[in-house]
Amino acid sequence: MNHIILLISLFVITTFVAPAQSKTVAITYKTETNIPYRSGENMDQYMNDRCKLDVYYPENENNFTTVVWFHGGGLTAGEKSIPERLKNQRLAVVAVNYRLSPKVKSPAFIDDAAAAVAWVIKNISKYGGEPEKIIVSGHSAGGYLACMIGLDKHYLAAYGIDANSIQKLVPFSGQMITHFVIRKEREIPDTQPVIDEFAPLYHVRADAPPLYLITGDRELEMLGRYEENAYMCRMMTLSGHKKTTLYELDGFNHGGMAEPAFDLLLKIVK
Numbered sequence: 001m002n003h004i005i006l007l008i009s010l011f012v013i014t015t016f017v018a019p020a021q022s023k024t025v026a027i028t029y030k031t032e033t034n035i036p037y038r039s040g041e042n043m044d045q046y047m048n049d050r051c052k053l054d055v056y057y058p059e060n061e062n063n064f065t066t067v068v069w070f071h072g073g074g075l076t077a078g079e080k081s082i083p084e085r086l087k088n089q090r091l092a093v094v095a096v097n098y099r100l101s102p103k104v105k106s107p108a109f110i111d112d113a114a115a116a117v118a119w120v121i122k123n124i125s126k127y128g129g130e131p132e133k134i135i136v137s138g139h140s141a142g143g144y145l146a147c148m149i150g151l152d153k154h155y156l157a158a159y160g161i162d163a164n165s166i167q168k169l170v171p172f173s174g175q176m177i178t179h180f181v182i183r184k185e186r187e188i189p190d191t192q193p194v195i196d197e198f199a200p201l202y203h204v205r206a207d208a209p210p211l212y213l214i215t216g217d218r219e220l221e222m223l224g225r226y227e228e229n230a231y232m233c234r235m236m237t238l239s240g241h242k243k244t245t246l247y248e249l250d251g252f253n254h255g256g257m258a259e260p261a262f263d264l265l266l267k268i269v270k
Contacts, residue, residue, distance in 0.1 A: 027090060031056045031082065037096075037119035038112075050099045053116055056082045057092035057127045065133040065167075065269055066092040066124050068117055070142030072172075075109055075181040076101050078141070085262035091269060092129050094120050098145070106182045106198060110155055113145040117166070118159035135168045137265060139258045141181075143174025147200035151208055166209045170268055172261045173215050173254055176200045176228035190223060201232055206240030212268050214247045216257035225254065 031054060038051040058064055067086060071078040080095040087093070098112035121131050136146040149155045150169040156162065178194040188194060195201050213233055218226035229246060236244040247264060249257045 025060060027061060027088075028059045029056060029088065030059050037116045046099060046103055050097050051112055051115070052080075053094050053096045053119070054080055054082060055092065055094050055127060056087065057129065058090055059128075061090060062128045063130040063133070064091050064128065065135060066094060066120060066129045067265070067269065068094045068096065068120050068134060068136045068146075070096055070098070070113060070136075070138030070145045072138065072140030072142050073100070075141045075144075075179060083262060085259070086266070089266060089269075092124065092127065094124075101181045101185070105185060106179075107155075110145060110148050110198075111158075114149045114155035114161075115159060117149060118156060118161045121161055121165065132165065133167050134165070135170060135265075135269060136166055137170040137172065138174070139172040139261075140174065140254065141179070143171030144176075144179050144200065146171045147174050147176070147211075148198070148203075150211075151200050151203035151205065152197070164207060164209060168210045168212065168268060169208075170212045170214065170265050172258055172265075173221065173225050174200070174213075174229070175225065176232040180223070193224075201228070201235060204232070204235045204239045204241070206242075208236070208241055210243035211236060211241070212245050212247070212264075214249065214257070214261045214264060216248075216252040216254050217250050218248060220251075220253035221257075222254045 033054045034052045037053050038047055071080055080097040082093050082095050096116040098109045117136055121134055125131055136150055138146045146169055150163055150166050153163040178196055178199040180190050182198050183194055213229040215221055215226045215229045226248060233244050233246040249260050
């Protein structure tokens with residue numbers, strides 16, 4: 001009888017006292033900057049300068065999701081940075097620089113985007129991340145790059161990666177027709193729409209990763225950006241793709257839509 005009482009007493013102590021003594025470990029984050037994602041004999045100085053990325057990640061977490069983030073700037077400007085809204089969210093963020101026009105011509109910047117995503121897929125496990133949990137996103141030109149490498153499979157295939165291994169594509173106000181910088185290279189005006197191999201719309205396919213298209217208000221967006229994304233959504237659905245979603249952020253213009261879109265991105269991540 002005494003043995004039974006002793007065992008019950010130990011159970012009560014273990015159940016009700018031990019948890020009270022445990023402490024929640026705070027998640028800490030670390031950033032490693034200017035990591036080259038390209039190498040080899042064909043590197044020129046501009047590639048050495050621009051083809052770098054920053055990795056922001058939770059130090060004491062494992063198997064976390066990673067968002068690869070491409071900055072905007074019309075493929076002619078911009079600089080990598082970790083979006084503040086994505087910090088302290090129990091996920092990693094990789095901010096990528098890529099070469100810019102007019103120093104390079106298409107498709108150099110698209111190829112850089114593919115090289116960077118391939119680097120992340122091959123290396124994120126070294127930081128504790130899960131290679132199968134890679135979300136590719138970006139604003140404006142960055143959204144365009146995310147779609148191009150996620151839909152036109154040959155860019156990532158050049159680096160030994162299947163584009164379908166990307167978990168989700170989440171472009172913010174990305175151009176879905178041929179980018180205006182590429183049209184400018186060909187002396188085609190901004191108001192002349194073109195859909196060719198440099199347009200995400202050209203590469204609609206049923207087996208693509210889940211696609212979440214986010215734009216600003218159709219009356220405030222630039223150059224028909226909402227309509228391009230609406231057409232993209234429609235064509236992906238007609239192709240048989242089951243996981244394309246379009247979001248329009250009422251009241252926000254092209255630049256202002258990014259801030260509320262980050263909150264939407266976090267919901268999509270989860």
